[in-house]
Amino acid sequence: MTDTEPAPAVEALPGLASPLTLLLEEERNGRHDLEEALFLSFTADFGFFEEIVLGVAQATGARVTVVGDVTVTRNDPRSVRRAGRSYLAGLAYAGGPAFHPKLMVLAGPEGATIALGSGNTTLAGWQANAELWTVLRVSGDRSPAAVADLSAWLRDLPQKVRFSAGVPQALQRVAALLDRLHRDRIPVDRHVRVVHSLHAPIIDQLPEGPVDELCVFAPFHDRHARALRRLVDRFRPSRLALAYQPGLTDLDGPSVAELLREHGGRVISDHEQRYRHGKLVEWATDGRRWTLTGSPNLSPPALLLPQGGGGNCELGLIAPRSTTLFPKGAEEPVTRLRTAPARPRPRAEGGPLLLGAVRVTDGLEVSLARPLPHATRLELSAAAAPPEVWERIADVPPDRATVTVTAPADAGSRVRLVAVDDAGVPSFGNTVFVVDAERVLRRTVPGRSQASATRPSDLFEDPRLAERFLGDLEALRTALGPAPAVPTATGRAPGTDAKSRVPDDEGGWEDYLDRCAGRIGHPLARFALGVPLSLGTEASFPDLLTVTWDERFTDDVEPALDEDDTEAVAAEQDAEVPGTVTNPPSLPDLRRAGPEVRRRYRRWAERIVELAPRLDPPERMLVVRLILWTVAAGAWPPADTGWLPLLSRSLRALAGRALPGRLEPQVGSLAAVALAVLRSHVPRYEVTCGTLALNEASAAVGHLLPAAEHAYVAEYASLLATAFGPTVHPESVLAVAADVVQDDPLDEAVSALAERGRDVHRHEKLLLHVVGRFNNPALVALEAVGAAEDVPLVGAWAADGTDGGRWALVVWRRPDLVVVDARSTGLLWRHHRLTGLVGPRALAAQRSFASAVSVPHGPRNQPFELAERLLAELGLSSSRPPGCGKGP
CATH class of the missing domain: 3.30.870.10 (Endonuclease Chain A)
Known part of the structure; x- marks a missing residue:
């Protein structure tokens, strides 16, 4: 379709x-x-x-x-x-x-x-x-x-x-x-019909036979197969088949077997691994198949009786089918049918049953499922109290189905009935939750936010406000016109529309900023442009009730700050800013929200990134900063890196449309912070799904990074340290930016190997030196070369200080790999040729040279011409290891 x-x-x-x-x-x-x-x-x-x-x-x-x-x-x-x-x-x-x-x-x-x-x-x-x-x-x-x-x-x-x-x-x-x-x-689809037990038994709403075939399955049958027998009598099938799950389907084996023998029916043993809870009556007549699906089991209360006459409230659907829904399985003799042990089923309670409790003007209106013959007491557990704490709030007289009590109760509070027998033994009824009729009727409908007053923190206080902000961005994208042309190498897009052109004069620049603020509001515009803004205190989510007893308040998969309380945090902030009298900015904390709220914010983040390419520069900057905040606030669990592609896409969008010259320091600084965060979550040596996200983002924003300034970096990185640690320290951010601009693969290789725990440094221009304790220096040198395998010519020397000065040198120039292995008997020289997709990195992952094609050059204790030529290009001698102040 x-x-x-x-x-x-x-x-x-x-x-x-x-x-x-x-x-x-x-x-x-x-x-x-x-x-x-x-x-x-x-x-x-x-x-x-x-x-x-x-x-x-x-x-x-x-x-x-x-x-x-x-x-x-x-x-x-x-x-x-x-x-x-x-x-x-x-x-x-x-x-x-x-x-x-x-x-x-x-x-x-x-x-x-x-x-x-x-x-x-x-x-x-x-x-x-x-x-x-x-x-x-x-x-x-x-x-x-x-x-x-x-x-x-x-x-x-x-x-x-x-x-x-x-x-x-x-x-x-x-x-x-x-x-x-x-x-x-x-x-x-006029042949499709709803059937139910509201006014008549469901069996009376089924067609009458004869039919060519009848196939049935249900997880529950009655003890004497009365419902199944009535069903067979009504359809009068020429062929009859029943499917069941041995040991799981609740049926009366002898009664069902007798019925099947009478009608020559087949038994299909269904070995579906899952418990089959679906109910099916399927028949074929005149070349067409029909099914009854829905809730009715093969029992008299489900099929044979109407509501009000002892029957269940059931709902089903009759519809034609082109293929069968009957379970597949193996046919077995009818004699094997046995009555299965009864499976655990929901047990209907016979004690005092509350149907509900709703807030009314006078207090609570409480309804019972059925009036009780004796007085009972009504107990309340307030929403903010632990569920084990109950208080008696009223007595419910006998023979009453509804009672109003004057006790106040918040929505979500718990209510139950307690009956006490003559011996003084209490019987506790079911628990219901107090309903606020007005609140449950509210709909979460996204609309236009009040952009002129919306602060960044507001977007994280209420998911509904965030949705309305998303609607504003969608409207703005439409107003700004078609997508931009592909940017040039300098990051400037040719043919940029008039909305993106910014006058060089001061008045024109101020007008441009006013237009931006008019679209997204002054607080969000200042936030996007890196202008310090006091965000105030963060309110709790209105849809969540903060209580001390809630063990689920913080997800098990996320780190909890058990020692933190409001007073401790306030004191900590006061200590950082002596004399502060206003509320300092604070990063939203989504870790304390329920999973459905965090999921909404993840989806929200995806959608604002989708909008970003068509927005103007300040709005694109706002998207990048909001993505950083959403990640730092905890919308994704710690082990979930699904945000990496989103941050990468927002960065690529940031560079995808012509930027006003006045914004280059802010854009470069914001790009540097975001790139540093990406860099810290992507391993340097292994290639993961995050590697592509990082590489694409680096290529897109690399030309913006030279304009980064310390002050703007510090502002964009503010409040992110709790989530990202030293990664967002301004010096660290600027160091990452410098690495991206210089694009030196050997420096990147040093960082990648250090990440793997190697003690490594550069030796001369094209040589890496690894020192440490290892049994096979050749494999360690191969690993080092693999970290820089895209360099046209690179060598790596690994020296072990625990084996009499043993060392190895590996040199790589595609497709040739030269290995010099220093052993106690002297130097061994080897030459391998790597073809196809196999490079030093892949070979190192195998921890062996066995899969590499070996090229013979005579005795291995003698250097060969290619090896000497490559060593000469590296400035090395063939008779001794490279000299270095570190290692042996």
Whole structure:
């Protein structure tokens, strides 16, 4: 399918890992105008949802609602931090049977993506298990006919299922949005139908036979195979096949075997390594295949009973298929079917069940899943308190489904019921999270930021402000016109448009700076141009609640500053700046943000770098500096170097358009700081993915570095030392800039070898000298030559001080490698010829000369003509080692 072709309106995707794939598609495609993101599930792990899903869902701009069955949804309060604050964490009570649908709806004004399947909103359901998902898409001028059925089901659902506060309204909003989308489009795929148990048993909504073939799979069957028997009786298949996972599928072996023998059915042993949790009823008739997928298992509550009559709340989809979804496996005799030991299943709680708690004017409105016959007490654990700390706030009278208490509670606080029996033994109910109805309805919609007042630190205080700033840059890129021409060797792009031309007179330069400040604001313009700016104190992220008990506040993979507290940091800053009365600048700290926030900033960094080539010089400088801050602030974990290509691209963009002469010191200084940071994270000897990023950046900005000035380098490097250490000290930065400008490969080789722990120095112009303790000086000299293998002629001498003055000399001029090895018996002379892609570096990596072609020249204890000629060009004698003050 090409980029211009619309996605199919209905797709059965057995290989779809989870709805997260679809959600990431929306976010990566730049969708931030969605209105609703709805997730319905049997079991719902809010901690997993916050860790993996929430950040991506919010990046689309949608209000987020997650709903699970109250009888089985249990969450670790230490892993749930944003329920009731950033999204609606809802619960459902179906009156005893299970609330069992699995559904995701992503909907906005222009379209919708709907995933209907078998996976719960848990790590197992969205990653570990083998699930089945079918996707409906409303896009362009098309809408699957089943969308209208789904919206009707959502609208009617609260009549049969009791939900926590806010969920019925969310279901109505989603239904209304789907209705509006469907009404304005052409209905397609009319054969696809939604089936559910809301008004009638699902089996009554299936076609009647006879059919040519019936294939079934489900992880759970009932004890006497009643559902499977009713299904076979309805379809009356000529051929019957059942797949199961030995030891995993929960079925009644004798009952299923008897049914299969009656109908001559086959048994397929499915050896899929993952637990197959998908449910499938597939039949073939008149040359076409059809499937029922979704949530129903092969049990009476799932298939044979309606809601309100003992049946579960189930949701499925009937759709035609061109290929089978039936599991592959080996056929085995029916007699091998055995009843498997029951797998652990979510256990429905019978104690006091809270459905939800929502903030109201008078305090808290608390709803119960079902009224209780005896009075219970209501306990609260404040959001800022450790989850083990509870206080009694009210008593709940018997036979009440809803009660309002006057106790104040912040959003995200935890509430539970406690029942005490006649013996005084307490029974603790489930925990729910207090909902702030107003906050969970807010959408994260990027818009235009207030550029005139935005400070650099503001962009890191609130991801939403950063997104609005990104929107400003996008609008600016469009206003500045087409991409520039390729820069010349001097870094000046020919044919630069008028917007980039800067008058030489003072008034014209001031006008230019005013225009820049008008586009991005004075604080950001000063920041880009390296003008000192007091940034003030950094506020905490509004979406995160700072608490002392949170063990997840800092990621395990990132270093924690356990000893630091607000007072210590303040005292440290006061000590550095005696007499300071204003707040000193401080670098944002994203390490203390949740992973979804850091992920948003990584994605934000990628997008501002994409915009950079079309921006004017100050905005390009701003992009480079913001990338440095984003990395230093901790958006990437310490071991993740995925930012190296981004920083390289921002540097190449910095040099990609004509620069005003007045900006050359600032641009050169900023380029030097960024290049020094790149250099410190790329190994010099090994070739890694970062090597290309460094080389491309060095080639692009090398001509800018001579203009670097100490004062500007110090300003651009300010606040970065905590993240990058001595690398950004002005003297270190200027030294790196000088190395890049001089471009001396032997100096680079010395640094690369020193990085590998070698004691090495230059000896004369084209010779390296390595001293130390090693068993094979020839291999050490080869390694040194490999560090400078691109030099037309280079030699390396390695001397070991522990073996009677043993030494070796290796000389390289492509394709010839000459080795002089001094041993106790005298000098040995060897000549190797390296061809193809093999050079000294690759040969050194093999720790042997065995793969190099040997060229004979007679006795090895005698020098040959080529060796003497190369040594003469290096200024060396063939009879003794080079003289040097270091080593033997």
